[in-house]
Amino acid sequence: MPTITSIMRTQAEDLWNKSFNHPFIKELSKGTLPMDTFRYYLKQDHYYLNNFSILHKRIADKIDEPQIKQFLIAGSEGLNDGENEIRETFFKELTITAEEMGTTPIAPNAYSYVSHMYHELNEGTTASACTALLPCYWLYNEIGKQLIADGSPIELYQQFIETYDSPEFTEATNQMIQIIDQFGEQASDGERQRMITAFVRSSYYELNFWEMAYVHEEWHN
Numbered sequence: 001m002p003t004i005t006s007i008m009r010t011q012a013e014d015l016w017n018k019s020f021n022h023p024f025i026k027e028l029s030k031g032t033l034p035m036d037t038f039r040y041y042l043k044q045d046h047y048y049l050n051n052f053s054i055l056h057k058r059i060a061d062k063i064d065e066p067q068i069k070q071f072l073i074a075g076s077e078g079l080n081d082g083e084n085e086i087r088e089t090f091f092k093e094l095t096i097t098a099e100e101m102g103t104t105p106i107a108p109n110a111y112s113y114v115s116h117m118y119h120e121l122n123e124g125t126t127a128s129a130c131t132a133l134l135p136c137y138w139l140y141n142e143i144g145k146q147l148i149a150d151g152s153p154i155e156l157y158q159q160f161i162e163t164y165d166s167p168e169f170t171e172a173t174n175q176m177i178q179i180i181d182q183f184g185e186q187a188s189d190g191e192r193q194r195m196i197t198a199f200v201r202s203s204y205y206e207l208n209f210w211e212m213a214y215v216h217e218e219w220h221n
Protein backbone atom coordinates (compact mmCIF):
# COMPACT_ATOMS: atom_id res chain seq x y z
CA MET A 1 0.00 0.00 0.00
CA PRO A 2 1.37 3.48 -0.84
CA THR A 3 2.25 5.65 2.16
CA ILE A 4 -0.25 8.34 3.05
CA THR A 5 2.36 11.04 2.40
CA SER A 6 2.88 9.78 -1.17
CA ILE A 7 -0.89 9.97 -1.72
CA MET A 8 -0.94 13.50 -0.32
CA ARG A 9 1.97 14.55 -2.48
CA THR A 10 0.25 13.22 -5.62
CA GLN A 11 -3.02 14.97 -4.79
CA ALA A 12 -1.23 18.26 -4.24
CA GLU A 13 1.00 17.88 -7.33
CA ASP A 14 -0.58 20.72 -9.36
CA LEU A 15 -0.52 23.13 -6.42
CA TRP A 16 3.12 22.29 -5.71
CA ASN A 17 4.13 22.78 -9.35
CA LYS A 18 2.43 26.17 -9.29
CA SER A 19 4.48 27.05 -6.18
CA PHE A 20 7.73 25.93 -7.86
CA ASN A 21 6.90 28.09 -10.89
CA HIS A 22 5.46 31.07 -9.04
CA PRO A 23 7.04 34.40 -10.11
CA PHE A 24 8.01 35.03 -6.47
CA ILE A 25 10.21 31.92 -6.53
CA LYS A 26 11.50 32.49 -10.08
CA GLU A 27 12.44 36.10 -9.32
CA LEU A 28 13.96 35.15 -5.95
CA SER A 29 16.28 32.83 -7.82
CA LYS A 30 17.07 35.29 -10.62
CA GLY A 31 17.61 38.07 -8.10
CA THR A 32 14.96 40.30 -9.68
CA LEU A 33 12.37 39.99 -6.89
CA PRO A 34 11.78 43.52 -5.56
CA MET A 35 13.22 43.79 -2.05
CA ASP A 36 10.01 45.48 -0.99
CA THR A 37 8.14 42.28 -1.90
CA PHE A 38 10.58 40.16 0.10
CA ARG A 39 10.13 42.57 2.99
CA TYR A 40 6.35 42.18 2.77
CA TYR A 41 6.78 38.40 2.75
CA LEU A 42 9.03 38.47 5.84
CA LYS A 43 6.56 40.56 7.83
CA GLN A 44 3.63 38.28 7.00
CA ASP A 45 5.77 35.21 7.60
CA HIS A 46 6.59 36.54 11.06
CA TYR A 47 2.92 36.09 12.00
CA TYR A 48 2.91 32.68 10.41
CA LEU A 49 6.04 31.53 12.25
CA ASN A 50 4.79 32.76 15.63
CA ASN A 51 1.58 30.79 15.20
CA PHE A 52 3.44 27.82 13.80
CA SER A 53 5.44 27.65 17.00
CA ILE A 54 2.30 27.85 19.17
CA LEU A 55 0.66 25.11 17.09
CA HIS A 56 3.64 22.78 17.51
CA LYS A 57 3.40 23.22 21.27
CA ARG A 58 -0.37 22.67 21.42
CA ILE A 59 -0.17 19.55 19.27
CA ALA A 60 2.78 18.24 21.34
CA ASP A 61 0.57 18.62 24.46
CA LYS A 62 -1.89 16.12 22.93
CA ILE A 63 0.72 13.48 22.08
CA ASP A 64 2.11 10.77 24.39
CA GLU A 65 4.58 9.10 22.04
CA PRO A 66 7.93 10.51 23.35
CA GLN A 67 9.80 10.85 20.04
CA ILE A 68 6.97 12.65 18.23
CA LYS A 69 6.31 14.85 21.28
CA GLN A 70 9.99 15.78 21.47
CA PHE A 71 10.17 16.59 17.76
CA LEU A 72 7.18 18.93 18.03
CA ILE A 73 8.51 20.64 21.16
CA ALA A 74 11.84 21.19 19.38
CA GLY A 75 9.86 22.62 16.44
CA SER A 76 7.98 25.00 18.72
CA GLU A 77 11.29 26.25 20.10
CA GLY A 78 12.65 26.79 16.59
CA LEU A 79 15.28 24.09 17.04
CA ASN A 80 14.61 22.11 13.88
CA ASP A 81 16.48 24.44 11.57
CA GLY A 82 18.28 27.76 11.39
CA GLU A 83 15.13 29.64 10.43
CA ASN A 84 14.71 31.82 13.52
CA GLU A 85 18.27 33.10 13.56
CA ILE A 86 18.28 33.92 9.89
CA ARG A 87 15.01 35.80 10.24
CA GLU A 88 16.51 37.98 12.97
CA THR A 89 19.37 38.85 10.64
CA PHE A 90 16.92 39.65 7.81
CA PHE A 91 14.83 41.88 10.08
CA LYS A 92 17.93 43.81 11.15
CA GLU A 93 19.27 44.19 7.62
CA LEU A 94 15.95 45.38 6.26
CA THR A 95 15.29 47.48 9.38
CA ILE A 96 11.95 45.89 10.12
CA THR A 97 11.34 47.17 13.63
CA ALA A 98 8.97 45.94 16.33
CA GLU A 99 7.09 49.18 15.80
CA GLU A 100 6.62 48.46 12.09
CA MET A 101 5.45 44.93 12.87
CA GLY A 102 3.00 46.42 15.38
CA THR A 103 1.37 48.53 12.69
CA THR A 104 1.33 45.82 10.00
CA PRO A 105 -1.95 43.88 9.95
CA ILE A 106 -1.87 40.20 9.15
CA ALA A 107 -2.94 39.88 5.47
CA PRO A 108 -5.94 37.80 4.33
CA ASN A 109 -4.09 34.70 3.07
CA ALA A 110 -1.73 34.52 6.07
CA TYR A 111 -4.78 34.82 8.31
CA SER A 112 -6.65 32.07 6.42
CA TYR A 113 -3.66 29.72 6.49
CA VAL A 114 -3.14 30.16 10.22
CA SER A 115 -6.90 29.80 10.83
CA HIS A 116 -6.93 26.53 8.85
CA MET A 117 -4.21 25.10 11.10
CA TYR A 118 -6.06 26.12 14.29
CA HIS A 119 -9.25 24.68 12.83
CA GLU A 120 -7.58 21.29 12.39
CA LEU A 121 -6.25 21.53 15.95
CA ASN A 122 -9.66 22.39 17.42
CA GLU A 123 -12.07 20.49 15.19
CA GLY A 124 -9.93 17.80 13.55
CA THR A 125 -7.76 15.07 15.00
CA THR A 126 -4.21 15.22 16.34
CA ALA A 127 -3.14 13.54 13.10
CA SER A 128 -4.93 16.05 10.84
CA ALA A 129 -3.59 18.97 12.91
CA CYS A 130 -0.08 17.60 12.55
CA THR A 131 -0.60 16.98 8.83
CA ALA A 132 -1.59 20.63 8.29
CA LEU A 133 2.01 21.48 9.32
CA LEU A 134 3.67 19.09 6.86
CA PRO A 135 3.59 21.10 3.59
CA CYS A 136 5.41 23.87 5.40
CA TYR A 137 8.44 21.65 5.91
CA TRP A 138 8.22 19.54 2.81
CA LEU A 139 7.43 22.20 0.18
CA TYR A 140 10.16 24.54 1.47
CA ASN A 141 12.66 21.69 1.51
CA GLU A 142 11.83 20.83 -2.12
CA ILE A 143 12.09 24.49 -3.10
CA GLY A 144 15.44 24.74 -1.28
CA LYS A 145 16.75 21.67 -3.09
CA GLN A 146 15.58 22.95 -6.49
CA LEU A 147 16.96 26.46 -6.07
CA ILE A 148 20.30 25.62 -4.46
CA ALA A 149 21.92 24.55 -7.75
CA ASP A 150 21.61 28.04 -9.24
CA GLY A 151 21.34 29.96 -5.97
CA SER A 152 20.58 33.68 -6.18
CA PRO A 153 22.84 36.64 -6.97
CA ILE A 154 21.25 38.56 -4.06
CA GLU A 155 22.97 37.64 -0.79
CA LEU A 156 19.77 37.79 1.30
CA TYR A 157 17.89 35.56 -1.13
CA GLN A 158 20.81 33.15 -1.25
CA GLN A 159 20.73 32.86 2.56
CA PHE A 160 16.98 32.24 2.41
CA ILE A 161 17.48 29.41 -0.11
CA GLU A 162 20.30 27.85 1.93
CA THR A 163 18.12 27.64 5.08
CA TYR A 164 15.80 25.22 3.35
CA ASP A 165 18.43 23.05 1.73
CA SER A 166 20.48 22.48 4.91
CA PRO A 167 21.08 18.89 6.12
CA GLU A 168 19.37 19.75 9.46
CA PHE A 169 16.27 21.01 7.72
CA THR A 170 16.18 18.07 5.32
CA GLU A 171 16.43 15.76 8.35
CA ALA A 172 13.56 17.58 10.11
CA THR A 173 11.45 17.31 6.94
CA ASN A 174 12.09 13.58 6.67
CA GLN A 175 11.17 13.10 10.32
CA MET A 176 7.93 15.00 9.83
CA ILE A 177 7.07 12.84 6.80
CA GLN A 178 7.69 9.70 8.89
CA ILE A 179 5.53 11.01 11.72
CA ILE A 180 2.61 11.59 9.34
CA ASP A 181 3.06 8.14 7.79
CA GLN A 182 2.96 6.65 11.29
CA PHE A 183 -0.29 8.52 12.04
CA GLY A 184 -1.66 7.41 8.67
CA GLU A 185 -1.07 3.74 9.47
CA GLN A 186 -3.06 4.00 12.69
CA ALA A 187 -5.90 6.09 11.26
CA SER A 188 -9.36 4.99 10.10
CA ASP A 189 -10.38 5.65 6.48
CA GLY A 190 -12.30 8.75 7.54
CA GLU A 191 -9.33 10.10 9.49
CA ARG A 192 -7.00 9.39 6.58
CA GLN A 193 -9.27 11.39 4.30
CA ARG A 194 -9.29 14.29 6.76
CA MET A 195 -5.47 14.20 6.86
CA ILE A 196 -5.24 14.28 3.05
CA THR A 197 -7.66 17.22 2.87
CA ALA A 198 -5.68 19.10 5.54
CA PHE A 199 -2.51 18.57 3.51
CA VAL A 200 -4.02 19.77 0.23
CA ARG A 201 -5.51 22.84 1.93
CA SER A 202 -2.16 23.78 3.48
CA SER A 203 -0.57 23.32 0.04
CA TYR A 204 -3.18 25.71 -1.37
CA TYR A 205 -2.38 28.33 1.28
CA GLU A 206 1.36 27.85 0.69
CA LEU A 207 0.88 28.64 -3.01
CA ASN A 208 -1.21 31.66 -2.15
CA PHE A 209 1.38 32.85 0.36
CA TRP A 210 3.73 33.57 -2.58
CA GLU A 211 0.90 35.26 -4.46
CA MET A 212 -0.13 37.29 -1.40
CA ALA A 213 3.42 38.61 -1.08
CA TYR A 214 3.81 39.13 -4.83
CA VAL A 215 0.74 41.37 -5.04
CA HIS A 216 1.16 42.83 -1.52
CA GLU A 217 -2.32 41.62 -0.63
CA GLU A 218 -4.35 43.86 1.69
CA TRP A 219 -7.81 43.76 3.24
CA HIS A 220 -10.09 45.84 1.07
CA ASN A 221 -13.56 47.25 1.62
Ligand SMILES: Cc1ncc(C[n+]2csc(CCO)c2C)c(N)n1
Pocket residue numbers: 045048049052075078080081083135136137140206209
Ligand atom coordinates in the same frame (compact mmCIF):
# COMPACT_ATOMS: atom_id res chain seq x y z
C1 LIG B 1 4.32 30.31 4.82
C2 LIG B 1 5.52 29.51 5.20
N1 LIG B 1 5.51 28.20 5.01
C3 LIG B 1 6.57 27.47 5.36
C4 LIG B 1 7.68 28.04 5.92
C5 LIG B 1 8.86 27.24 6.31
N2 LIG B 1 8.88 26.90 7.71
C6 LIG B 1 8.24 27.60 8.63
S1 LIG B 1 8.38 26.90 10.19
C7 LIG B 1 9.25 25.64 9.61
C8 LIG B 1 9.70 24.50 10.42
C9 LIG B 1 10.44 24.77 11.62
O1 LIG B 1 11.17 25.94 11.63
C10 LIG B 1 9.44 25.81 8.25
C11 LIG B 1 10.17 24.90 7.44
C12 LIG B 1 7.65 29.43 6.10
N3 LIG B 1 8.70 30.07 6.63
N4 LIG B 1 6.57 30.13 5.74
